[in-house]
Amino acid sequence: MSLTRRLVLGGGAVTALGAGTLGLGWWRVDGPGAARPSSATDPALPLPLGDMTVTLTDHQGRRVAAADWVGRPTVAFFGFTWCPEVCPTTLSDISVWLEELGAEADSLNVAFITADPERDTPKALAEYLTPFDPRIVGYTGTPEEIAETAAAFRVRIEKRPVNQGDYTVDHTAGVFLFRADGSFGTIIDYHEDRTFAVPKIRRILNQA
Template identity: 40%
Template sequence: MSDPRTRGLLRGTALATVLTLGLVVTVTGCSRQPNASGNSATTSQRAGPGGPFTLVDTKGKTVTNETLKGKPYAIFFGFTRCPDVCPTTMARMELLRKRLGTDADKMNVVFVSVDPEHDKKEDIASFLSMFDAPVIGLTGDPAELKRMEKSFKIYVERVPLPNGDYTIDHTARILLFDRDGQFVDTMDAKEPEAQAVTRLKRLIDA
């Protein structure tokens, strides 16, 4: 696990970025927009992202699309070593949850790692501990994750680095699902805070 001082610095930086830049997602290596066919609530649910999956959370408990039913949820696909968009997006969700007030616990926030080679349960738990919000962190078998990425229409591409390491380009939007697990919409990274909160409240009240 990373040093607490480092986690605190990263979290503070991410929050500052959210507040001052409005989550402008333009950085290489965690910046692609989704290939989902719909960006509005009027899009046919059948044509949208989603489908069955079986993953595990940070405590090793099995989580499926069925176990998430009962509450609407916002799901984001990322990786723990992402230097910018992923921590900033999670800080964004932390901020929006606070703006929801007493309604915050009526929906779930889900983080799915697209880097099973590196991100073990402990890594995801450490990453999510930077944020003052409950988040369901998930990983699983690489083949299952690939299948889920395809059904959720998530772009993921491993990008080699000169030092022999790698980074990952991936969809950088949040997908919204209703309490029945049906796709509703995507959340634009540049969306004004008040508008985002209104849409989340509408999702909760539906």
């Protein structure tokens, strides 16, 4: 396949205009460059990680840019440690998936991005993540950095007051998968049967 591609795309200066255009057409429509779902074709999908300009702080206090995740497949999800429900459930599920994948999962970036930067300091994240799989890394930032991250992921975060000055955070609960090249792969939806999660992650691991 790659030989054909090289022949078509690298068709020489003389035929470059004609053959090149045809070749590009094939490449985009039927070839390996055929449109994968991406934010270019669907604005509801996350940007490729390489196009994200945000930098966050991990639970050990290191500054990490989302673009730094490119090079390894990435599993990313939003949550907050004050939530006693969805977040421990998601973290438990992800820990189980990572254990099932075993050493295969060592090459993944696994990012738990807080939806509640005010309460989730790096220390709060570190404390909360202790019982879960050590490959999960917590990320926080300034409220502006988190808002920018959410926008890049097309994630909704809404702080909602509950009784007496307390608040809860409504947020997109899906788990986002990105290929090693940073392109968006798929979402593990909160509603879906979680038995499909490990095969989905494995597919991301095996895609360049």
